Structures are given as structure tokens and as C-alpha cells.
Amino acid sequence: MRLSEYTDYTLRVLMYCAAHRDRLVTIGELAEHHGLSKNHLMKVVNDLARQGLLETTRGRGGGLRLLAEPETIRIGDVVRATETDFRLVECFDATTNACTLTPSCRLKHLFDDALAGYFKALDGATLAHMTHGQSATKGKSPLSQTGRKLPAVVAAPIPRRAARPGSSA
Numbered sequence: 001m002r003l004s005e006y007t008d009y010t011l012r013v014l015m016y017c018a019a020h021r022d023r024l025v026t027i028g029e030l031a032e033h034h035g036l037s038k039n040h041l042m043k044v045v046n047d048l049a050r051q052g053l054l055e056t057t058r059g060r061g062g063g064l065r066l067l068a069e070p071e072t073i074r075i076g077d078v079v080r081a082t083e084t085d086f087r088l089v090e091c092f093d094a095t096t097n098a099c100t101l102t103p104s105c106r107l108k109h110l111f112d113d114a115l116a117g118y119f120k121a122l123d124g125a126t127l128a129h130m131t132h133g134q135s136a137t138k139g140k141s142p143l144s145q146t147g148r149k150l151p152a153v154v155a156a157p158i159p160r161r162a163a164r165p166g167s168s169a
Contacts, residue, residue, distance in 0.1 A: 001118070007082040009036060009044045011130075014078065017054065017066040018131040024063030051081065070131060076122035088115060 012034050017025055027045060031038045045064055048054040053073065056064045088111040091097045099105070 001086075001088060003079065004083060005040075006044065007079055009034075009040060010048065010078060010082045011075070012036075013041065013044050013048060014053065014066070014073065014127055015130050017064065018070040018073075018127045021066060021070075024057065024061075024065055026063045029063075047082075066127075070128035071126050073127040074123050075125045075127070075130065076119050078127075079122055080119075086115060 013030060016030055016033065027038050027041050030036070030041050045054060045056060049056045049064070053066065053068055054064050055067045056062070087093050089108060090099050091102050091105070091108045092111070102108070
């Protein structure tokens with residue numbers, strides 16, 4: 001399973017805004033920091049504002065800021081709101097399932113359990129965990145449910161990947 005670019009951008013916007021709660025953040029700043037298109041980020045920001053996660057201010061001196069507290073925003077909820085398809089295998093959708101193994105196959109249950117585990121892990125992490133606990137957990141290292149330290153994901157800009165020869169960008 002692979003997350004869409006849209007979900008990736010959504011998480012980046014939320015993490016950046018959570019890490020910079022003391023001020024308004026601009027689309028241009030986000031685009032430059034992450035090496036992303038302003039147009040793509042505008043779509044993401046508009047959706048996040050519609051969901052009530054971001055406040056946007058237009059005009060000179062405008063920008064955006066996180067409305068909800070980072071510790072109340074679960075990563076699993078963000079992924080569910082931005083992804084469109086969690087069918088890991090054909091038989092997850094009874095209306096289009098044409099698999100001849102369905103009556104006796106146990107794979108569906110295995111993949112169903114795996115997907116539940118995936119969301120359990122994502123639901124156990126909040127935006128505060130992903131931004132070094134900038135709010136309520138300040139000073140503590142963010143830990144996963146297994147007790148391992150979570151990686152720092154807002155620390156440095158992510159460079160753009162060059163397109164491979166022969167592929168369209």
C-alpha cells in the first residue's frame with residue numbers, strides 16, 4: 001500500500017503548521033520549504049480549512065495556521081480523510097470481486113487484520129507526536145506504541161527528486 005501524494009502533502013502542511021504555531025505560515029513558504037507546487041498546496045490547504053483544521057487569512061500579511069490542537073489530530077484520521085481506496089485485495093469490494101478463490105481463501109482476513117493494524121498504529125500517533133511534541137508533550141521524545149522513538153519529520157526540507165530519463169514529470 002502506498003499513500004497518495006495528496007496525503008503526503010496534507011501531512012507535510014499540518015506538520016509544518018504545527019511546528020510554527022507562533023505565526024502565520026504562507027503557501028509560498030510551504031512550497032519553497034518542501035519543494036512543492038503552490039497550486040497543489042492550495043488544494044490541500046482549502047480542504048484542510050473546509051475540514052476545520054486550518055484557519056486561512058487572505059491578503060497582505062495573510063497566511064494560515066493550525067486551528068485544532070496538535071495532540072487532538074490523529075494521523076489515522078488525516079489518512080482516512082485524504083485517501084480514497086483501502087482495498088488491499090480485490091475481495092475487499094464485494095460489488096467488484098471476481099476472484100474465484102473467495103469462498104475458501106484466508107488471505108482476505110490476513111490483509112484485513114494487517115489494515116486494522118496499520119490504522120491502529122496511525123491512530124496511536126498525533127500531530128504533536130510528529131512535530132516533537134511542540135505543545136502538550138514539549139520536552140518529551142515522541143514514542144511509538146512499541147516504545148521506539150519516532151523519527152523527526154519536520155526538521156529539514158525534503159529535496160525534490162529528479163525525473164528519471166524517459167519518464168514524464
